[in-house]
Amino acid sequence: MRTSLGWSYGGQAFTFIVTFASSVIVARLLGPREMGVFAIAMATYGIISIFTSLDIGTYLLREGEMTKALIRRVYTVHTAMNLLLALLTFGAGAITAYWGGEREIGAVLMLSAVGPLLGIFEFVPSTLYRREMNYGVLTRVGMVRVVITSVTIVACAYGGLGALSPVVGPLVAGVYSATYYNIRRRRELIFRPTREGLKPIVVFGFQMMSIGGVASLTQRLSEIILGRMLGLAALGLYSRAATLASLVWSNVYGLATGVLFVKMSDDLRDKGTLRDTFVLSIRLITAVIWPLVIGLAVLARPAIHILYGEQWMGAAAPLSILMIGQFVALAFGMNWELFVLRRETPTLTRYELIRAVIGLGSFAVGSLFSVTAAAGGRLIESISGYLLYRPHIDRLAETERGEIERVLGESLLLTAIAVAPAFGLMLWKGWAADTSPLLIAAAVALGGAGWFAVLVVRDHPLVAELRKVLDKLGALRGANWSRGEA
Incomplete structure (x- = not known):
């Protein structure tokens, strides 16, 4: 545990410095209104993700025996929910942009739909590293990822992408981390879904969704209320x-x-x-x-x-x-x-x-x-x-x-x-x-x-x-x- 915490905090100190520095630069490139556009788009995305993100990774961390059959079942549920999240997010963005008249907010949402698709490929290997408490690998990937994210966001903000800038950075970094994890653990990758033994995982997922989802829903609705009222x-x-x-x-x-x-x-x-x-x-x-x-x-x-x-x-x-x-x-x-x-x-x-x-x-x-x-x-x-x-x-x-x-x-x-x-x-x-x-x-x-x-x-x-x-x-x-x- 001490080694894992050491890796985590060492990497996170680096992550904090890079993220914090980039946030200061971005705050001077983007004004309160552009950040408000991004915030209300993310609030909408957050509400959608509440009902599609079941925190299945916790199931793998908690279970005693690890088998390929278990991983395959968990992967199936996670993939299905991520595909649904991507579809609903893109649909919400299209409706907001073309029928709601909020082109900027809609564009942010439609681009955000790519994130869950990348998450499909990253989920299994990253969760297995967490279960093994191999935070050395997780930390190194996280450090590279935060650099890619921050540099991309600052470059996009400087280039005039406005509220889209904070979305592009994580997507570029997501391509890197998904590729890295899949190469490192290519022998354990499972891309074939199954229909067997899904019920316990789905039940657990909905329990976790009801726990974390309530707090997240409150936060997202609060942001929408604030944006509409003030x-x-x-x-x-x-x-x-x-x-x-x-x-x-x-x-x-x-x-x-x-x-x-x-x-x-x-x-x-x-x-x-x-x-x-x-x-x-x-x-x-x-x-x-x-x-x-x-x-x-x-x-x-x-x-x-x-x-x-x-x-x-x-x-x-x-x-x-x-x-x-x-x-x-x-x-x-x-x-x-x-x-x-x-x-x-x-x-x-x-x-x-x-x-x-x-x-x-x-x-x-x-x-x-x-x-x-x-x-x-x-x-x-x-x-x-x-x-x-x-x-x-x-x-x-x-x-x-x-x-x-x-x-x-x-x-x-x-x-x-x-x-x-x-x-x-x-x-x-x-x-x-x-x-x-x-x-x-x-x-x-x-x-x-x-x-x-x-x-x-x-x-x-x-x-x-x-x-x-x-x-x-x-x-x-x-x-x-x-x-x-x-």
Whole structure:
């Protein structure tokens, strides 16, 4: 697990830098309205994909015995749903462009229909690498893919493709990754569908769709509501804030939980318990991500001003609120993994539906007023999720009463120490967007030093993990030095 996380985070650090840099360049080439066109097209695509994407890969990760017959069945279901997604997306784009009068939105949708077709060829080999926890290959492919995506998007934006630019990049990268995976695992490729044994996979897929689909549907409908009520430019501002927020969430939290799900699944099969891995994971994740999200919430105004320019300042307040929402969501983190591994997906589905109704309603009400008020709906959604899920975490993870609270209390202390200098600086400067980057860097460095000092004093497991990483790097350097002398 440690090796997989090392590969994942090492590659993701590179991915984050490249993606972030390209997003800054694209934001200066494309305005809020063009990003709004892309966002509303992706919201439509997202709604269609909810009903066609069954997350079948999780089925392969969870099952004990791996056979060619199983892979063939899973491949059949995945291929059928991807073909349906491509057809519906292209149809929606054609209707939007030629009958709805929205040529730009329709063009984005029709071009997006190519993505699911490429996904057919990438699915089996990439999922098998995940099951084997071979994140070295996955990371290397991901790093090349993000470079291709980013360079293509920037080139297209510079060339005047407008809202089509963010679509072309992933498609070009998808051709590369599908080709690479199929060459690497050509002996295991299965392109022949079957009609036997599909029912358990379809049932599982629809359960997963009902779980993740509710949250995704809420998000996509929210974006459409915001775009229709406040305009495409307002949607572009919200989309910029949401994209920046998701960079932190997906590159740190999402990446870790992807590896940890496989590890907890193995623990449950081999040991009958996942408690130790879960507690350690929550302790490490919140110690790192809580300071990040609250720090970005505090520094949202200067961050937006420095990175994207004056035209995007309307995204600063929504960004702060979205980051606070992520802070709340981490307090009941990894709930999805626990419910799925404990085979309590019906309960998870019911709670997600309740949470979605609350979130969509509060977001829609906020959209009547402003982008900032709409983002407040996301915070209300996170609070409702905490109230729904937190009472079940101890039971599902088999933790003692108060154990998770002690972990979260420790991470809250680390967060307060890490963010205090930046918070004090912004108070002193009156939350000015043009606060000196040097002062911001100094405040962040001071907070980081205090954060690390507390980690060492408390003998936090993150320090032990860092020591192991440094020892490993030292051993590698020593081995390379010895080979060089020889």
